[in-house]
Amino acid sequence: MFNNQISNKMLKYLIPFFILFSFLSFKIESENDLKCIDFHKGKFYLINKDTNRKYFISRKIDFQSEKTFNLKTGKKFSGIKNYKIKWKNDCEYTLIIDTSKKNIDETDLYINSNGGLNCKIVKIEGNCASVITSFENSTIESKICKYE
Known part of the structure; x- marks a missing residue:
């Protein structure tokens, strides 16, 4: 049970981090493309x-x-x-x-x-x-x- 609570708390923080990281990676890649x-x-x-x-x-x-x-x-x-x-x-x-x-x-x-x-x-x-x-x-x- 203790491990499950830690996993849930970590997921709460990791999911927004991954979403933000994905967005920033896309933005950096888009900025390098010439128009x-x-x-x-x-x-x-x-x-x-x-x-x-x-x-x-x-x-x-x-x-x-x-x-x-x-x-x-x-x-x-x-x-x-x-x-x-x-x-x-x-x-x-x-x-x-x-x-x-x-x-x-x-x-x-x-x-x-x-x-x-x-x-x-x-x-x-x-x-x-x-x-x-x-x-x-x-x-x-x-x-x-x-x-x-």
Whole structure:
């Protein structure tokens, strides 16, 4: 009987503890998951194996700059590309090439004249997001990862 009373008293204290612990564990895990809004600013990298390029991206809420490197040699391609970002919602945005900066060409002007590059974050895992970028009738899916 004495042991049974101790067990009942311990259960009274342990059950709320386990409930609280479970809630806190879930909250901590949820806080570590990135959301679309976490990709609005920061430093990122993107690897495109199809084009053999690696991009380093620095993003503020409405501005993005990119440095592009050859994936195999590590050599930098041309200058920095600068974009204005127009957010449609937390997960969708349009990249418009900033023509006030240097390093623009006819392709850049063509992209802008057709509304820019439409991007949509479709999935987030860890610190990386899968992004579908569309322009005219083509789409490319890439993975952008936040490192800072």
